[in-house]
Amino acid sequence: EAGVAQSPRYKIIEKRQSVAFWCNPISGHATLYWYQQILGQGPKLLIQFQNNGVVDDSQLPKDRFSAERLKGVDSTLKIQPAKLEDSAVYLCASSPEWGNTIYFGEGSWLTVV
Amino acid sequence: AQKITQTQPGMFVQEKEAVTLDCTYDTSDPSYGLFWYKQPSSGEMIFLIYQGSYDQQNATEGRYSLNFQKARKSANLVISASQLGDSAMYFCAMREGQWTSYDKVIFGPGTSLSVIP
Numbered sequence: 001e002a003g004v005a006q007s008p009r010y011k012i013i014e015k016r017q018s019v020a021f022w023c024n025p026i027s028g029h030a031t032l033y034w035y036q037q038i039l040g041q042g043p044k045l046l047i048q049f050q051n052n053g054v055v056d057d058s059q060l061p062k063d064r065f066s067a068e069r070l071k072g073v074d075s076t077l078k079i080q081p082a083k084l085e086d087s088a089v090y091l092c093a094s095s096p097e098w099g100n101t102i103y104f105g106e107g108s109w110l111t112v113v
Numbered sequence: 114a115q116k117i118t119q120t121q122p123g124m125f126v127q128e129k130e131a132v133t134l135d136c137t138y139d140t141s142d143p144s145y146g147l148f149w150y151k152q153p154s155s156g157e158m159i160f161l162i163y164q165g166s167y168d169q170q171n172a173t174e175g176r177y178s179l180n181f182q183k184a185r186k187s188a189n190l191v192i193s194a195s196q197l198g199d200s201a202m203y204f205c206a207m208r209e210g211q212w213t214s215y216d217k218v219i220f221g222p223g224t225s226l227s228v229i230p
Contacts, residue, residue, distance in 0.1 A: 036219075041223070042220035042222045042223050043158075043204070043220045048217060055217075056217055089156060093158075100146060100163040100165070101160045101163055101202055102160075103220055106155075106156060106157050107156050109156070110219065
């Protein structure tokens, strides 16, 4: 079974530029999560989708971050314009409707200079 | 509101010895689940063990066991016979609710474990 796929793995951009991250969850998983993990901290939930609907986006900085999950499968997380404090690893995860864990991708490492 | 506390920023353990990583949580929901994840320096999050709030016995997975004390709201991870490959960050996480797609999973700040030869 293929795992959660993310791309790109690494990205370096200048502040005020834009960036987009892509995630393909495990086949059949209804729930998709985007977490932001700043170095030395635990992951922070940015947005959670159930199929293509948003379950929670209370911690998503909506003035600069946006995310979508078209057709309830792949998802894209965009940052525009980026700030220095956005430097982090962006983790995508998915979970089945019934189960007891969530599965993570390898993460997309963002450095804003 | 959900909250996860891991009070040990860093831990050291001698190879082949056991180590306990602490986790306390706060929730008012009677239904919840607790997870532990390992994150090596490469960055991937590896699922280790899960404990449901209604599970009667403590969860075990190989060298990992979860010391679940419901009244104290603690869910400590015990790693027996530590190996050099256990050196990593360890995160405690919690999900409120009876595992529906609408439940959030939140993470603690993590504990860095270093295994000494």
